[in-house]
Amino acid sequence: MRHVHLWLRAHPLVFDGLAAAAVALFWLLLLASLVSSGHYWQAAFPLVFVIPVALRSRHQVGVLYATAALGLLALATFQFPHPAILYAGIVMAYSANAYGPRKHARYALALCVAFGIIGGVKWGYLILELTGTSYTLNELTLPNRILALGLSTGLCGAPLVMAWLWGGVVHARHAYLQEALDRASRLESERDALARLAVVEERGRIARDLHDVVAHSLSVVVLQADGARHVLHDDPERADRALEAIGRTGREATAEMRRLLGVLRSPEAASRAPQPDLGQLELLVSQVRASGLPVTLTVHGDLSAVPAGAGLSAYRIVQEALTNAVKHGGPGVTADVSAEAGPEGLTVVITDDGRGAGAADDGAGLGLLGMRERAAAVGGEVIAGPRAGGGFSVRAWLPSRTVVTQ
Numbered sequence: 001m002r003h004v005h006l007w008l009r010a011h012p013l014v015f016d017g018l019a020a021a022a023v024a025l026f027w028l029l030l031l032a033s034l035v036s037s038g039h040y041w042q043a044a045f046p047l048v049f050v051i052p053v054a055l056r057s058r059h060q061v062g063v064l065y066a067t068a069a070l071g072l073l074a075l076a077t078f079q080f081p082h083p084a085i086l087y088a089g090i091v092m093a094y095s096a097n098a099y100g101p102r103k104h105a106r107y108a109l110a111l112c113v114a115f116g117i118i119g120g121v122k123w124g125y126l127i128l129e130l131t132g133t134s135y136t137l138n139e140l141t142l143p144n145r146i147l148a149l150g151l152s153t154g155l156c157g158a159p160l161v162m163a164w165l166w167g168g169v170v171h172a173r174h175a176y177l178q179e180a181l182d183r184a185s186r187l188e189s190e191r192d193a194l195a196r197l198a199v200v201e202e203r204g205r206i207a208r209d210l211h212d213v214v215a216h217s218l219s220v221v222v223l224q225a226d227g228a229r230h231v232l233h234d235d236p237e238r239a240d241r242a243l244e245a246i247g248r249t250g251r252e253a254t255a256e257m258r259r260l261l262g263v264l265r266s267p268e269a270a271s272r273a274p275q276p277d278l279g280q281l282e283l284l285v286s287q288v289r290a291s292g293l294p295v296t297l298t299v300h301g302d303l304s305a306v307p308a309g310a311g312l313s314a315y316r317i318v319q320e321a322l323t324n325a326v327k328h329g330g331p332g333v334t335a336d337v338s339a340e341a342g343p344e345g346l347t348v349v350i351t352d353d354g355r356g357a358g359a360a361d362d363g364a365g366l367g368l369l370g371m372r373e374r375a376a377a378v379g380g381e382v383i384a385g386p387r388a389g390g391g392f393s394v395r396a397w398l399p400s401r402t403v404v405t406q
Contacts, residue, residue: 012056012057013057015057016053016054016055016056016057016058017054019053019054019056019091020050020051020053020054022087023046023047023049023050023053023084023087023088023091024047024050024084026046026082026083026084026087027046027047027050027082027084029083030043030082030083030084031043039079041077042077042078042079042080042082045073045074045077046074046082046084046085047084048070049067049070049084049085049088052066052067052070052088052092053067053088053091053092056091056092056095057095057099060095060096060099060100060101060104061100061101061104063092064092064095064096064100064104064107064108064111067088067089067092068092068111068115070085071085071088071089071115072115075115075118075119075122080123081119081123081156086159089112089115089159089160089163090159090160090163091163092108093108093109093111093112093160093161093163093164093167094163094164094166094167094170095167096108096164096167097109097164097165097167097168097170097171098166098167098168098170098171098174099167099171105164105167105168105171108164109161109164112157112160112161112163112164113157113161115156115157115160116153116154116156116157116158116160116161117153117157119152119153119156119157120149120150120151120152120153120154120155120156120157121149121152121153123152123156219323219326219327220245220246220249220287220288220291220326221246221249221250225242225246228242228243228246242292245290245291249287249291252287276312276315276316277308277311277312277315278303278304278306278311278314278315278339278346279303279304279311280315281297281299281303281314281315281318281337281339282297284315284318284319284322285297285318285322285337288322288326288335291326293322293325293326293329293333293334293335294334294335295322295334295335295336295337296334296335296336296337297337297338297339298336298337298338298339299338299339299340300338300339300340300341301339301340301341301342302341303339303341303346305341306341306346306398306400307378307400309377309378310345310346310378310380310398310399310400311346313374313375313377313378313380313396313398314339314346314348314396314398316370316371316374317348317350317371317374317375317382317394317396318337318339318348318350320367320370320371321350321367321371321384321394322335322337322350323367324367324392325350325352325354325392328354328355328392329352329353329354329355329391329392330354330355333352333353333354333355333391334352334353335350335351335352335353336349336350336351336352337349337350338350343400344399344400345380345397345398345399345400346396346397346398346400347395347396347397347398348394348395348396348398349393349394349395349396350393350394351387351391351392351393351394352391352392353390353391354390354391354392355390355391355392368382368384371384371394371396375396375397375398378398378399379398379399380396380397380398380399381396381397382394382395382396382397383395383396
């Protein structure tokens with residue numbers, strides 16, 4: 001039954017046709033008896049109500065008042081109520097409240113009440129005939145006359161008012177369903193917006209990774225190239241090792257950039273591509289050490305227990321700090337990396353004995369800003385600056401649990 005209702009709702013013209021056919025059927029029921037008794041007007045006129053019922057869904061307001069006008073004419077001229085007219089009135093009362101504008105729906109209720117009162121007064125004598133009494137309305141006492149008129153008014157108006165009320169129930173249900181659909185549409189739009197925001201954030205993360213990879217690798221390549229050029233004639237073997245380091249660093253940087261750019265091209269690649277973590281910290285230090293910067297690494301605690309987000313941030317912070325030491329530390333600089341994992345979080349300290357505050361600033365570096373952003377992303381912080389005795393220090397604190405800032 002529910003599927004039939006949904007199908008009829010999706011095809012209102014079919015319902016209009018069925019309702020108009022029902023009006024014609026009620027008209028045919030009394031046609032022969034009215035014609036044989038000589039009531040030709042009452043026999044023919046109810047068929048006119050097929051037209052407004054058939055146009056119910058296409059001209060809701062117009063057919064409502066057209067049906068009311070035709071009904072008023074029937075009340076004035078008919079000796080008996082006709083079922084075809086009553087059925088047409090029921091259909092129009094239901095449709096006005098279920099699908100019509102709210103103002104006209106209220107007018108339809110007023111019309112239903114008015115027709116019930118007028119019909120009850122006009123055809124009140126039918127109540128007496130149904131009860132089998134021989135009295136007329138004028139012969140009844142006042143209380144009985146009021147009772148008879150009340151019953152006849154109820155019989156005439158109740159079907160119309162009940163149809164109007166049922167139309168209100170249908171209207172409320174449709175409004176609820178429409179609100180649910182609108183809410184679902186808004187939620188879908190919000191979901192898409194969040195997905196787009198996630199893509200933007202992911203692209204920002206990848207951009208920071210690209211900056212770290214390129215800055216670190218190019219610094220190592222430049223340092224090795226300068227060293228190879230100075231010892232090319234005096235120590236060819238050392239120059240060969242430097243060139244080998246250049247090639248290795250370039251290949252690793254190329255592979256890393258391809259991986260990051262692959263994430264941009266393919267959303268599925270983000271879940272497949274492994275991110276660097278603290279397990280690769282020793283390898284990073286070895287690569288920097290091979291480039292000519294003496295680096296020591298000290299680890300306290302279990303680094304494997306550090307959350308993945310904090311581990312990635314710590315790796316990138318160490319990488320950026322060592323890159324800055326290579327670029328700005330000057331000749332003979334050494335560096336030290338210390339990582340301590342505790343129950344509350346991870347502390348990473350990177351120090352060097354280079355130029356420190358005396359290092360030249362080209363104004364193009366975003367390394368310190370990137371380190372602070374990475375730490376803030378997991379609820380941590382970075383304190384960086386020149387050391388009192390010379391050199392530079394970077395201290396990062398990354399909690400075990402990500403802190404969401406408002």
